[in-house]
Amino acid sequence: MLQKLQFEPPADSRQTAESPSISPQRDTRLDVYRALCLITIFINHVPxxxxxxxxxxxxxxxxxxxxxxxxxxxxxxxxxGRKFDVGNRLALSLKIWRRAFTLYVAHIMTSIITLAIFAGGALYFGRQDLISEINIRPLVDHTEQGFVAMVLLGHQLGYNNILSMYAVVFLLLPGMLWLHGRSPFLLFMASAALWLAAGIFTIVPINFLDEGYWFLNPWSWQFLFVIGVICMMRSRSGKQLPRHPLLIALSAGYVMLSCFWVSLSWWNLDFSYGLPAVLTGFDKTFLSLTRLLHVLALAYLLAVFPVFSRMARLRIDHPLVLIGRHSLPVFIFGTILAMVGQVLLFVTGRDPLWGSLFVLGGIGLHFAYARYLDWISDLSRPQVAKT
Incomplete structure (x- = not known):
């Protein structure tokens, strides 16, 4: 995933009547990995x-x-990355900020639909206790303030908090690209300093209706996003990711330790030694170092072993590629579907069997919706006249 990206199609992907070629302009590996993340997020959002x-x-x-x-x-x-140069910075910044606004609108839309789903479930099934789920109650108790808070991102519903964080990070992207142009190392250090300060001093957007704060802190999560930007820019400049046996051993060892730690519930072990929780804890809000190192170790292992790269190089019309290519609408679709699943699980006594059947059907709907989106996109493209 982090390896130097090759933009030419592999030798065995020549276009035939039976097998469409991989697009020379699109690397399907990112689409495949993104699709797997979207499917996993959907599964986890129906607990x-x-x-x-x-x-x-x-x-x-x-x-x-x-x-x-x-x-x-x-x-x-x-x-x-490569488009952010002198003469194009303002236009590209406006394009990026428009994308951030799209993410904001998507967040508000999914939050309102989530409210409607839970309120509808409460009315239809006569289960008013649904209103006490996923942080809906403060909106009901303080309706006027609640809707203002939602629009101003001062109140978040459970399982509806990724897009708001992502929108804020996208607002920062032009500044990231500008700083990267000055020095990638300077960008990395500035981002790391913000991540560390946010974790130590609890710098995080607050919620208006209670004493809490955002579940995913953008000032913390921007560091992981910046690492991705830097790695891609380094890759596109022709620099290979170092493939050193020691790095591979350390990454594999950390992934294995993490697996044992979680599987065997070693959470009572204390190795903090008085250090800040952002360095020794497992907090998701502030993206503790333990979590950050784990995802980076996994990504490194996926990158340095060619077998994973080959497995993720799929045809441009592969179902996983379609999901990854239409990631935002598919994510919105999955979020709405997951909220329906939560209501159904709630009113059926949280029967895990029915929940599993719903999730399996929902995964199938993900593939169907991605295929539909691709079909719609094909219809909007200009048709080439045949001679």
Whole structure:
């Protein structure tokens, strides 16, 4: 994933009537990894069913959210990195900020639909206790303030907090690219300093209706995004990721230690030695170092072993590639579907079997929706006249 990207199609991908070629302009590996993250996020957002126990969060410190943000940084570096030059910076910045606004609108839309799903479930099934789920109650108790807080990102519903963080990080992207142009090392150090300060001094956007704060702190998670941008820019400049036996051994060892730690529930072990929790804890909000190192170790192992790269090089019309290519609408679709699943699980007594069947069907709908989006995109493209 972090290896030097090759933009020419492999020798065995010549276009035939039976097998479309891989697009020379698009590297399908990022699409495949992003699709796997989206499917995993959907599974984890319907808690209480059997498939949840098979996802990566049960075998390591990080989960699909960290992987998704790292891939997003890689994708941002690929999409905008080389275009951010003198004479084009303002236009590209406006394009990036428009994308950030799109993410903001998507966040508000999914939050409102989530409210409607839970309120509808409460009315239809006569289960008013649904309103006490996923942080909805403060909106009901303080309606006027609540909707203002939602629009100003001062109140977040459970499982509806990734897009808001991502939108803030995208607002910072032009500044990241400008600083990278001055010095990639300077960008890395500035981002690391912000991450560390946010963790030590609890610098985080607050919620308006309670004493809490955002579940995913953008001032912390921007560091992982920046690492992705830097790695992609380094790759596109022709610099290979170092493939050193010691780095491979350290990464594999840390991944194995993380797996044992989570599987055997070694959470009572204290190795803090008085250091800040952001360096020794496992907090997701502030992206503790343990989680950060875990996702980076996994990414490094995926990058340095060619077998994973070959497995992720798929045809441009492969279902996983389609999901990854249409990531935002698929993510919105998956979030809405997961909220429906949560309501159904709630009113059926959290039966894990019914929940598992719903998730399996939802995964199938992910593939169908991605295929539909691709079909719509094909219809909007100009048709080439045949001679």
């Amino acid at each position: 209480g069913q059997y498939l949840e126990y098979l996802t990566t969060k049960n075998f390591g410190f990080s989960d699909s959210a960290e992987a998704f943000v790292l891939i997003s940084g890689l994708s941002a570096g690929l999409a905008y």
